[in-house]
Amino acid sequence: MTSLCEIKVPDVGNVAEIDVVEVLIKPGDIVALEQTVATLETDKASMELPSSATGTVQQVYIKPGDKVSEGSLIATVLANTTEEGGEKAKEAIQPPATSPAETSAVEQKVRPPVVHEPPVAVIPELGKATDAASAPHASPSVRLFARGLGVDIAKVMGGSGRKGRILKDDVKNYVKKVMAEGVASSGGGIPSIPTVDFSLFGDTETLKLSKIKRLTGQNLTRVWLNLPMVTYHEEADITDMEAFRNALNAEKGKDEVKITGLMFIIKALVAAMQQFPNFNASLSSDGESLILKKYFNIGIAVDTPNGLVVPVLRDVNTKSVNQLAVELAEKSAKARQGKLLPADMQGGCITISSLGGIGGTAFTPIVNAPEVAILGVTRAKTQPVWDGIEFVPRLMLPLDLTYDHRVIDGAEVARFMAVVKQNLSDIRRLLL
Secondary structure (H helix, E strand, O other): OEEEEEEEOOOOOOOOOEEEEEEOOOOOOEEOOOOEEEEEEOOOOEEEEEOOOOEEEEEEOOOOOOEEOOOOEEEEEEEEOOOOOHHHHHHHOOOOOOOHHHHHHHHHHOOOOOOOOOOOOEEOOOOEEOOOOOOOOEOHHHHHHHHHOOOOHHHOOOOOOHHHOEOHHHHHHHHHHHHHHHHHHHOOOOOOOOOOOHHHOOOOOOOOOOHHHHHHHHHHHHHHHHOOEEEEEEEEEOHHHHHHHHHHHHHOOOOOOOOOHHHHHHHHHHHHHHHOHHHHEEEOOOOOOEEEOOOOOEEEOEEEOOEEEOOEEOOHHHOOHHHHHHHHHHHHHHHHOOOOOHHHHOOOOEEEEEOOOOOOOOOOOOOOOOOOEEEEEOOOEEEEEEOOOOEEEEEEEEEEEEEEOOOOOHHHHHHHHHHHHHHHHOHHHHHO
């Protein structure tokens, strides 16, 4: 024999509104007496709402986020009236008195369907159905703990507590497993940034990123996630170098390519790389070997209307500053016109990113992997420098070297940059 019963919020004390956190049933589910059908939460506690009937769920009237109070209707159940519990539930929860017209309307709206499911066996000790689709067995405190970690308690399988009850340690182990799988599959396991509708706050305009910017962003993100990077900051005295550079340019004709300070920086960098081979290397894909390069190709980051590109100057150790100036001017022009070929941007040993023509005092460039280092350059400025007797004005150039700490350590970087600094401060060393 069956009857339609209502599950309502019981007496919960003097609480006006209770938040619905989880709803663990849906129409068609089979519930057992005392089985948890929803989780409610106040500002002080979390509580499980038990079913007061055994049978098939007909309709659910709440959803997560709703607010309920004592007497609120949770669900209707087509109950099995048995001596063990159904008859008691029927007596405890009687349908509200209605007029004949209302009764007819209710009967038309909720007409008991033919039940084809077999009877549900109830385990007295647990008070829950043996149906495999039943809700996970966990205490309110464990459910609250899981929600705090953003865990769906239904996905935590095989509770280690008595009778399969889910404990806090089970939730922790589930989180560890998910994080390990996420790191293995994505290389970072980092959650994505949530989508925001900015039009809610004012007028907006959407501009599609260029292909160069999209690819650059993907590469930089990959490098940032995979390389342990550190940046070393230094200053070089380029007073004498600038005087020599200005003298060379003064000798040039009107149509000849002028020499920039970047040409001397390239030369100073290559001379240091010849002394420290680890800076002219790449780590093998398995991380077990270091591939030392016998050639010296320098990538130069060039700002273009479509984004950042890095043309490569090849065999710079065999070329003069004049040759490098002409080659860089040609490749920079091709880059801004979008005419660089893939081959023009491959084979670099180390990259230079110069902001000197714009400004700045320091920054942290990201290594252009599979290279192991990148040199950042900002604007030089005149500063008072103590020469042992007095302060004298000197033109000081900020240098920022970011390196892959798997290949290079801090002491080696300090020694490397000391050589770069010496080469720039006294360019005669480049002749040695």
